[in-house]
Amino acid sequence: MPLTARISSLVIDSLCDRAQEDNIAVAGLYCDFLSQQEQATTNIIGALLKQLVNRGGIPDHLREAFQKAKKEFGGRVPRLADLMGMLKIVIASLPRVFICLDALDECLPKYVPEILESLRDIVQESPRTRIFLTGRPHVREDVQRYFLDAVVIPISPNPDDIRNYVEMRLDRDSEPEAMSNDLRVDIVRVILEKISNV
């Protein structure tokens, strides 16, 4: 599993752990090469909306929009503008919303500007909203085009993380009798050396 996804899940969990005390709402989404077609901006915005309204029943304005769409075209899919309108209302009704979007660069490139623009719209409407993004270094420019003051933290494999991971995997080895202490030390050492050369 990608490192950034682990980081995103950690951030989402750490936010959710204190959601009640801190009076915040959290919505998070993992983008993935394998389902690029599904990750159209409308579906992403819709998924965020879905998570945020899951908290407390379906609000009336959303129910009405759905009924209306159903009548109009036998249940046509909502347009981005509709979804954004609904999402903004929901966010404005909550004390503070955190949105996490993992692996932005795994969306189809044509959607990235639209997604960022939508997020910027949300922040302009509700300036207390916080947005957590991850992605390969090349999307940094895209992010900064829409969020000039975005804070960037570089993520790289951390030797401690790797050591912990390798040791965990060795502990779970299905044939522990094939392992000696020397071999174990060697495995950890060689892997860490290789990492430092990356």
Added chain:
Amino acid sequence: MRWLSPLEPNNRHQGVRTERFDGVGNWLLETTEFREWRYNEGGADKAVLFCSGNPGVGKTYLR
């Protein structure tokens, strides 16, 4: 609810968190940048935190 989006991010999150092993990335939560983003009341200009990195670690990195 499916009308809003076919995506089910909660399922994916459950999958990721069960595979995530303890301790990875905890350093991030301790950085000043993260803490300011998380706890400060900053306005729109302080809204975004972007973690930039190549996704590979573990198998893909070691190959």
